[in-house]
Amino acid sequence: MKKAKRSSVVRVRLTDEEHAAILAAATSAGLGICSYTRMVVVKAVGRTPAPAPRRPDEHAIALARWTGQLGKIGNSLNQLARDHNVGFDVWGLDVEEVRKELRELREAVLNFHRPESR
DSSP: OOOOOOOOOOOOOOOHHHHHHHHHHHHHTTOOHHHHHHHHHHHHTTOOOOOOOOOOOHHHHHHHHHHHHHHHHHHHHHHHHHHHHTTOOOTTHHHHHHHHHHHHHHHHHHHTTOOOOO
C-alpha cells in the first residue's frame, strides 16, 4: 500500500489554554501535538486517519541511550583485544577507562526509576 503524501497545511491560532489542553491530550496519547491534532480533525470529518508515529517513551529513550553506550564499550573492548593480540600491553589506563564506563552504565541502569528514599 502506497503511503499518501501530506502536502497541505492548515494553520490554527489557539489561546494558551487551548494549546496546553491539546498538548496534554497529545502527550497522554503518546503523540506529538501535530500528529494528535491531525488525527482528531480527520476523525471529526468522518474519515479514518492514517496511523501516526508514536513518540518513544522514557524507557525506549533510555534503552536506546544505553544500547549506544554498550556499543561504544564493545568497540573499546574490541580495540583492546586487537592490540593485546598483536603484543601491546593494554593493562592500565585503557582497561580502567572501560571498567569506569561499564560502572557508570550499570549505575545509570540501576538508578533508572529507583524510588527516592524518604
